[in-house]
Structures are given as structure tokens and as C-alpha cells.
Amino acid sequence: xxxxxxxxxxxxxxxxxxxxxxxxxxxxxxxxxxxxxxxxxxxxxxxxxxxxxxxxxxxxxxxxxxxxxxxxxxxxxxxxxxxxxxxxxxxxxxxxxxxxxxxxxxxxxxxxxxxxxxxxxxxxxxxxxxxxxxxxxxxxxxxxxxxxxxxxxxxxxxxxxxxxxxxxxxxxxxxxxxxxxxxxxxxxxxxxxxxxxxxxxxxxxxxxxxxxxxxxxxxxxxxxxxxxxxxxxxxxxxxxxxxxxxxxxxxxxxxxxxxxxxxxxxxxxxxxxxxxxxxxxxxxxxxxxxxxxxxxxxxxxxxx
Numbered sequence: 001x002x003x004x005x006x007x008x009x010x011x012x013x014x015x016x017x018x019x020x021x022x023x024x025x026x027x028x029x030x031x032x033x034x035x036x037x038x039x040x041x042x043x044x045x046x047x048x049x050x051x052x053x054x055x056x057x058x059x060x061x062x063x064x065x066x067x068x069x070x071x072x073x074x075x076x077x078x079x080x081x082x083x084x085x086x087x088x089x090x091x092x093x094x095x096x097x098x099x100x101x102x103x104x105x106x107x108x109x110x111x112x113x114x115x116x117x118x119x120x121x122x123x124x125x126x127x128x129x130x131x132x133x134x135x136x137x138x139x140x141x142x143x144x145x146x147x148x149x150x151x152x153x154x155x156x157x158x159x160x161x162x163x164x165x166x167x168x169x170x171x172x173x174x175x176x177x178x179x180x181x182x183x184x185x186x187x188x189x190x191x192x193x194x195x196x197x198x199x200x201x202x203x204x205x206x207x208x209x210x211x212x213x214x215x216x217x218x219x220x221x222x223x224x225x226x227x228x229x230x231x232x233x234x235x236x237x238x239x240x241x242x243x244x245x246x247x248x249x250x251x252x253x254x255x256x257x258x259x260x261x262x263x264x265x266x267x268x269x270x271x272x273x274x275x276x277x278x279x280x281x282x283x284x285x286x287x288x289x290x291x292x293x294x295x296x297x298x299x300x301x302x303x304x
Contacts, residue, residue, distance in 0.1 A: 010102060032062075034063070152164070155182060194251075194253065217301060233252045273294055
């Protein structure tokens, strides 16, 4: 068996969930880590406040982050990797290119569906940019051919694929399941600290022309978080000001990948702000921050 060599200087290309997870893990293991992201901020699909918090926190942890930049060239050898990075644009023009040495590179810039040469063309199965087109039950345009998971498109998440599979098989078995939709699938980033979200970001909600109520509550205001020694982070909730609909929830901090499910259930049940405010949250728990964030959106936060 060939021994696995621990990266000592790691370049991570892309700062989505996978890129940030690998960067955080190897940084904690003692590697020197650099993240390069073409867009202006890391975790670009997350709420802007979450992205800003994570960039500050990861930088504090020792990770070098370069945004607005791209990797132009990678040369590999037995000694490692040489990467040419084109820096962000400046007021004077394009950014400068620099070449640096790394022991390893993680490429985390997107998903390519594994749908080539498996017979789709011969059967006439419709695809779009490589992904198989399906309805809410996993049915393709060809009778008897079903598809689920990453090959059917975003979000590329295990829990999305699992639920798709259940809906698909129930339909095949003659049951009457609800069609699968992607509007209420939580996204989780298992880094340190963790990131979790569901629904619309504040910016996306504003783009839709909605009038908003936005609440935010910090971990430092929660007794359980302080007792755990995890007082960094916050919970943010976005509501439709007219209807009280919970449009989105965004979290960063300890165990938020567990907490997010509360908001997922609330959205699935079409719970309004009034019902969330009237819900009793156990004390002392991290989940109390979820309640406080809802209260905060309407100027009624208690413990801040």
C-alpha cells in the first residue's frame, strides 16, 4: 500500500461548500492553505453577511484567501505543483500573475454530470448541459427511464438525491407522492465554523421586489454557545413583511447544520412569523437563537 502524504501547502481552487470544507479541514490538520475564488467573495451562493463573516474567520484561522482571481496554469511534477494565479483586477487594469509552489491542489469549481457514453443518446433521453431532464417524479422523456441525484442537476447534495429516490420509487410503485421540488432544500457546509442555509438570501429576496423584515442574533448572546466556548457566529432570518412568510434562514457557527432543520420544517409547514414567535424553545439551547432572530426581525428580540 502506498502511504498517503499529508499536504503541507495546499491550493484550493473554488470556494463553494466543498472548497471551504477541504480548506478548513486541512488547515486544522496543520497544512498551509490558500483559497482562490474567481468571484468577489467566498461561498458566493450564501448570504453576503455569511460570506463576509466566513472570510474574516477563515483568515483569522490562518487560511489565505484570494478573491476575484483565477488559476491560469498548473504544472505538476514529482516535487509538487506550480500554479500561476492571476490576481484580482485593479484600477490600473488586469491583476498581476504570480507563480507559486504547492504540494497539492484541490479543484472544487463545479460539478460535471457523469452522463457520457451510458446510452442516453441511443434511447433519446433529453439532457440539458449534460444533466438529465426529469419531472417532479424522476421521469425522463422516455417511458420507463428514470433518473435521480447529481445527474439531474442542482443542488448536488446527498439529501436531495435521497429524497428524489424515495419520490421516484414511490411513483414507480403506484403510490401518489408529492412531486419533488428544490425550493426548500437546506445547504450545509461542514467547515469550522459551520454554515447552513435554506431559502432566499436577503439580496435575492430584494431582487424579487419584496418588502422585507430581517432579523439577526449573535452567538455571543446565547448562554449555551458561551458555555460551549463557541461564541462566534449568528443566525439570520428573512421574512416577507406583508405576509410573514419565512423566505430564508442563514446561519454560521457551531452546529448550525443541525439547527437549520428547524427552519426547513417551518417553511415546509408554511409557518409564519407569528407562529414562530409563539413557539417555546428549550433553555439553555443553541436553538434559542433561532427564536431570537425571528423576534429581532420584528423589533422584539429579548436577550440583546
